[in-house]
Amino acid sequence: MSHVEVYGVRHHGPGSARALRGALEDFKPDAVLIEGPPEADPIVELAGDPGMVPPVALLAYSPAPAPGDGDRKAAFWPFAEFSPEWQAIRYALDADVPVRFCDLPAAHQLVPAEEGAAQEPAQDPAEGAAEGIRLDPLGWLAKAAGYDDAERWWDDVVEHRGGGPSPFPAIAEAMAELRAQLAALPEGAAPAGLPPGHLRREEQREAHMRRTLRRALKEGHERVAVVCGAWHVPALRAKVPAAHDDRTLRGLPKARIAMTWVPWTHGRLAGRSGYGAGVRSPGWYHHLFAARDRPIERWLTAAARVLREEDLHVSSAHVIEAVRLAEALAALRGRPLAGLDEVTDATRAVLCEGAGLPVELIRERMVVGERLGAVPERTPMVPLQRDLQAEQRRLRLKPSALDKEQDLDLRKPTDLERSRLLHRLRLLDVDWGVPSETGRSKGTFRETWTLAWRPEFDVELIEASAWGTTVRGATTARAEAMARHATALADLTSVAERCLLADLGDALPAVMRALADRAAVDTDVAHLMSAMPALVRALRYGDVRGTSTGPLRTVVDGLVVRICVGLPPAITGLDDDAAREFLGHVDAVHGALALLAEEGHIERWRRTLEGLVARPEALHGLIEGRLTRLLLDAGRLHDVQDRMARAVSVGTAPDRAAAWVEGFLSGGALILMHDEALLRLVDDWISGLPDDSFTDVLPLLRRTFGAYADAERRSIGDRLRRVGEAPAGSSHPDGEALDEIRAARAADTALRILGWPRPDDHGTDGEEGPT
Structure with missing residues (x-):
């Protein structure tokens, strides 16, 4: 005679997982059914491979859409070592017992027409601890027990149990009572806030679970164990005719999907990540499951080790007192075991001596944690994923969930290849590495990256596989497509720069043709100037990398000529906002040409600026002041004092004079620190302003001088205090003769x-x- 046991669990609960493993060992089923997508049945045996290290997740996705067809539908079913479903899978594989998934197929859940397909499949609130859906069953039970926190109640009655009878009969009874009360509600009284179609989808899921159970019994299995979310237990025990379930499942839309395993992280198991069935503290739950004895002592010892690694003084006596305090708090609060709240309070009070920052450090590293799982080599993957794995092994770049800084020296072949790989992945929107803004401050040959692997990168790699089967091939195709569809010149220059950084020589001809065509017809000087810096960076750093940049240099040469010809008419007659925008363009082009270091281009640019300052009446004060400063720094002007005297003279409007001074001084404070004549001019102009004019120009002056470093402002103040004293060099500042x-x-x-x-x-x- 057949015997069916239905075990209602909470997803990712260590107490549920431990109790379930014991119950299965006592029951000894000849088949195990688990809530999850049936499409994963052919690959479930991979969970027994030594290379499979949780946390991992089942990934369902729609395979091979055409590029540009929109977002790919995908869903994850995560498992940690402390997940009851994972323990059920491992028990079945270890005992050589058939194991299958029984939830509604992913093919029905990932239909494109479905409302808002999420990254994780919808989970019931009873399984996710108080999501507010279906009247929050755990919240009702917690309230009846005198708790105001459903998760804390579940921890006390299930997760922190040290032994005793199986909790599953009591869980099933409680859920049956809650569902009975819910069924007794008047029709249409379902709680507000449910997602569209949620109740119908829940009915379909439970119908498919019952259908899978009937099929297992029909195949001759006599002892069947079903592992599902606690909320579903009454529905699976109910005597529902097969015909009713057939009608419920008839005609469901279906999508073509593929299934695989991917690595997961503890951080993505946390409820704060947006995962519906997430838990607050995956790192703590992992510890509870792994530490079978003295979990509090072991946890606080590990916390002390984390603090010591940060050079914080924590002694053994601290740990002993923290354990005593955690146990005392648990006793005062009537808890069977000190929970995370008690342990955190003890950590804060004793180990951290009341400081909040060390507590936050422990929360990030231990309470949540960033453990990254692994999948075996024979896991189904798209070719692009396999190629990336091969590149990671070849270049010795191991993925990690924790942020890791990688400093690269581009003169070393291996580091150069690492840089190219990271740049290629960024072109595919796989931001495994993020370049530091300060990476090149160490020199042309240096790059600094921050590496952190995220589970969703596997989905992005699957999406990117539509572009090719290798990282280089896919990136080349993607770059060519980006060049074809770019409408702005700045976008094209960005693509060209990224192609050079990624060493995509095959894509460069198409990108350069598009760039040359766009540059030839774009008559907006501002567009040309905004495109220049990226092109020059590409030339400079492309040369460092040994990349051929001949076609790019031709485009840059043409842009310099067109900018110098078009700048005079474009920069005259500007209002305040347009002048400030063009000031940024002028600085950017000036810096780019200095980086390029082509004397011919620099000379042409300087002659253009000289022509502009020769007719200052057509220039905005901000622009005139800035051009004057650039030419002074280049040694091309010798009458700057006279020019400033005219700019700040009594006959000049205060707002124009302030704009001139702002533009002139925006290049830095050194000129005022070393040229006393200019400092006197600025001081005399400011001192002579009428009260109302001073009030008007004060914001501009504050913006100018506020950009200087504190030491520079102090030095300027010191020099102003000495204005009027004997000329520098005639005596010592203290009055001594030289x-x-x-x-x-x-x-x-x-x-x-x-x-x-x-x-x-x-x-x-x-x-x-x-x-």
């Missing part, structure tokens, strides 16, 4: 160090060196 003989010796030493010729006067031949 000792020319000692000064000559110091100058002679400086010249020796620099290797410059030394004057013969005040010679020191035969004398002791300067002191």
